[in-house]
Amino acid sequence: MASPSESIDRSRLWWAAIKLPMYSVAVMPIWLGTAVAIAETGKVHWWSFGLFLTAAVLILVWLNLSNDVFDAETGIDRHKYHSVVNLTGKKELIFWLSNVCLLLGLLGIVAISWLQQDATVLGLVLLCCALGYSYQGPPFRLGYLGLGEPICFICFGPLAIAAAYYSQVQTFSPSIWPVAILNGLTTTLILFCSHFHQVADDLAAGKRSPVVRLGTARSAQLVYGACGLFYGVLLASVAWEILPWPTLLALSSLPWAIYLCQRMAQFHSVPEQIKNSKFIAVQLHFWSSLLLGVGYLL
Numbered sequence: 001m002a003s004p005s006e007s008i009d010r011s012r013l014w015w016a017a018i019k020l021p022m023y024s025v026a027v028m029p030i031w032l033g034t035a036v037a038i039a040e041t042g043k044v045h046w047w048s049f050g051l052f053l054t055a056a057v058l059i060l061v062w063l064n065l066s067n068d069v070f071d072a073e074t075g076i077d078r079h080k081y082h083s084v085v086n087l088t089g090k091k092e093l094i095f096w097l098s099n100v101c102l103l104l105g106l107l108g109i110v111a112i113s114w115l116q117q118d119a120t121v122l123g124l125v126l127l128c129c130a131l132g133y134s135y136q137g138p139p140f141r142l143g144y145l146g147l148g149e150p151i152c153f154i155c156f157g158p159l160a161i162a163a164a165y166y167s168q169v170q171t172f173s174p175s176i177w178p179v180a181i182l183n184g185l186t187t188t189l190i191l192f193c194s195h196f197h198q199v200a201d202d203l204a205a206g207k208r209s210p211v212v213r214l215g216t217a218r219s220a221q222l223v224y225g226a227c228g229l230f231y232g233v234l235l236a237s238v239a240w241e242i243l244p245w246p247t248l249l250a251l252s253s254l255p256w257a258i259y260l261c262q263r264m265a266q267f268h269s270v271p272e273q274i275k276n277s278k279f280i281a282v283q284l285h286f287w288s289s290l291l292l293g294v295g296y297l298l
């Protein structure tokens with residue numbers, strides 16, 4: 001029988017494996033695309049909203065479970081004790097569980113397309129899933145070449161937000177671009193920050209993440225650049241009246257950006273100190289995207 005301290009350690013590992021806060025990356029594009037649609041039409045299709053939210057969460061479960069399966073195959077996760085595959089020792093089972101989540105998620109999207117009698121949303125989400133697979137699955141494993149960040153930006157920015165907007169109004173509009181760029185930027189920052197503490201394991205497994213390529217010091221400067229770009233795009237879009245002025249509420253996320261930049265600058269090469277930095281980036285993403293949407297609705 002496991003001792004009390006062993007079971008506390010195990011529940012900590014399971015909590016780290018589930019990564020609950022990370023699921024805001026699935027929720028926010030749907031929230032933002034829907035908020036822009038409501039601001040423009042004054043209407044909301046609750047069925048589409050609910051189905052899309054549920055589907056996006058299921059697709060993210062697939063992405064994360066299958067990531068653990070594929071990373072177990074390359075050996076890159078051998079020190080990742082909170083990998084679901086390492087915790088259960090059941091790679092096959094996790095693989096099939098991940099596929100069931102993908103299937104259920106896609107069924108939700110099929111239901112939206114059926115309600116709309118239009119396959120556009122399904123096409124956009126299938127493209128996201130194909131790109132998500134190419135990030136981690138064989139034979140592509142584009143993340144190992146350092147291509148995860150552009151893929152992440154395209155999927156969680158323009159593609160997901162266009163799909164969410166289309167699921168409400170059944171048309172496209174250039175008005176989604178600022179929120180697509182802003183949400184894409186902060187989601188990509190999460191992925192970028194997740195690489196800092198993994199440099200040694202990534203190098204050993206031949207994964208050339210952007211942080212491996214640039215080195216941790218220059219990568220930490222890039223975090224400042226990305227945050228500067230985020231607030232620059234926000235201010236410029238409001239100044240040019242592309243975004244409504246209440247979206248300036250998103251400036252309230254600034255303390256998280258400052259905290260993230262300072263922590264990365266100070267500890268970029270100390271894995272133990274920055275292993276949770278991606279969750280600081282998650283806070284920045286959550287508050288900025290939530291408040292951008294609120295700003296649209298005010």
Ligand SMILES: C/C(=C\COP(=O)(O)OP(=O)(O)O)CCC[C@H](C)CCC[C@H](C)CCCC(C)C
Pocket residue numbers: 025026027029056059060063064067068071077080125128129131132133135148149151152155156160191194198
């Ligand atoms: C699984 C992801 C990152 C984990 O990467 P890594 O292997 O370095 O981390 P571990 O240390 O935890 O093993 C995220 C990858 C994101 C990917 C580039 C793009 C995914 C696109 C999604 C399918 C889009 C879903 C959109 C939805 C809202 C409809």
Ligand SMILES: O=C(O)C1=CC(=O)c2ccccc2C1=O
Pocket residue numbers: 019022025060063064152187188190191194278
């Ligand atoms: O586990 C992770 O590091 C990430 C999981 C995930 O689903 C995600 C989604 C979008 C951007 C980054 C990330 C991760 O970093």
